[in-house]
Amino acid sequence: MFRGYKDLLGISQLDKEGIETILNSAKDMKYVINQDIKRTNHLQGKSVVTLFCENSTRTRLSFESAVKYMGGMCSGISPSVSSTQKGESLLDTVKTINMMRADAVIIRHSMSGTPEFLAKNTDACIINAGDGMHAHPTQALLDMFTIMEKKGRIEGLKVAIIGDIAHSRVARSDINGLLKMGAEVTVGAPATLLPPDIERLGVKAFLSVHEAIIDADVVIGLRIQNERQKSGLYPSAQEFARFFGMDERRMTLAAPDAILMHPGPVNRGVELTAAAADSEKSVILEQITNGVAVRMAVLNCFLNNQGE
Numbered sequence: 015m016f017r018g019y020k021d022l023l024g025i026s027q028l029d030k031e032g033i034e035t036i037l038n039s040a041k042d043m044k045y046v047i048n049q050d051i052k053r054t055n056h057l058q059g060k061s062v063v064t065l066f067c068e069n070s071t072r073t074r075l076s077f078e079s080a081v082k083y084m085g086g087m088c089s090g091i092s093p094s095v096s097s098t099q100k101g102e103s104l105l106d107t108v109k110t111i112n113m114m115r116a117d118a119v120i121i122r123h124s125m126s127g128t129p130e131f132l133a134k135n136t137d138a139c140i141i142n143a144g145d146g147m148h149a150h151p152t153q154a155l156l157d158m159f160t161i162m163e164k165k166g167r168i169e170g171l172k173v174a175i176i177g178d179i180a181h182s183r184v185a186r187s188d189i190n191g192l193l194k195m196g197a198e199v200t201v202g203a204p205a206t207l208l209p210p211d212i213e214r215l216g217v218k219a220f221l222s223v224h225e226a227i228i229d230a231d232v233v234i235g236l237r238i239q240n241e242r243q244k245s246g247l248y249p250s251a252q253e254f255a256r257f258f259g260m261d262e263r264r265m266t267l268a269a270p271d272a273i274l275m276h277p278g279p280v281n282r283g284v285e286l287t288a289a290a291a292d293s294e295k296s297v298i299l300e301q302i303t304n305g306v307a308v309r310m311a312v313l314n315c316f317l318n319n320q321g322e
């Protein structure tokens with residue numbers, strides 16, 4: 015349990031204090047992962063199962079590393095080799111994992127709401143590792159941790175999120191968390207990739223990159239989520255890159271000390287040029303390391319009743 019919640023389903027369940035508790039814990043965890051011997055005993059005796067029904071590199075590996083660095087036991091199962099292939103429902107699969115006394119199940123699924131449904135029907139702590147277009151809470155937490163690390167604060171910063179806002183669970187979770195932490199958030203996208211009611215969330219929306227990123231302290235590029243799109247939302251990858259891709263020239267419109275972020279995986283030459291992705295302003299690689307620290311913190315908070 016963490017602040018009354020058995021599960022981490024979305025940033026919406028966390029208030030500012032809850033987010034700060036996790037980010038502070040992640041600072042300690044980052045110290046651990048930077049040591050030669052990466053080992054704590056925070057998860058000694060705890061069993062965690064990763065159940066990824068959608069592709070992942072960063073999220074899955076960072077959760078699995080996090081469990082191992084904290085002395086826990088981690089197992090992973092993929093639907094392609096599980097008994098769901100024999101007709102078992104996902105709920106029965108999770109109940110099966112639950113009966114093996116797993117303390118937590120980390121779930122990624124293409125259908126929004128799947129983690130919430132499983133959470134209501136199992137005793138184990140369910141952690142949402144990304145569900146459809148809905149939420150990706152640990153990505154938002156690692157993004158906020160990276161901004162804190164680089165800028166020393168979130169309150170009062172201008173954060174611009176550029177690209178496929180409509181299909182992005184990262185955008186929704188980032189917006190939710192950043193606004194709670196006192197940032198000003200703008201979004202920039204073609205009309206077809208921008209939800210019409212996005213400003214109701216409390217952000218300013220623009221149909222051009224230039225307007226969205228003026229004076230931004232942080233620019234977050236997003237991957238085009240082709241797997242969730244109907245066809246015909248933009249003419250071509252080249253056209254998207256020309257008008258909405260982040261390059262070093264466009265980054266000069268942001269604040270002089272702006273940082274460039276991206277949740278990954280990056281499609282080089284589409285949402286970011288290779289030069290921008292590898293530039294001094296880019297903190298994309300540090301986001302990956304911070305993902306491990308933040309997921310260690312999340313597991314510690316939820317499985318060890320921290321922050322009550």
Ligand code: CP
Pocket residue numbers: 069070071072073074144153277278279
């Ligand atoms: N950012 C992110 O969720 O990456 P993966 O899909 O590789 O986990």
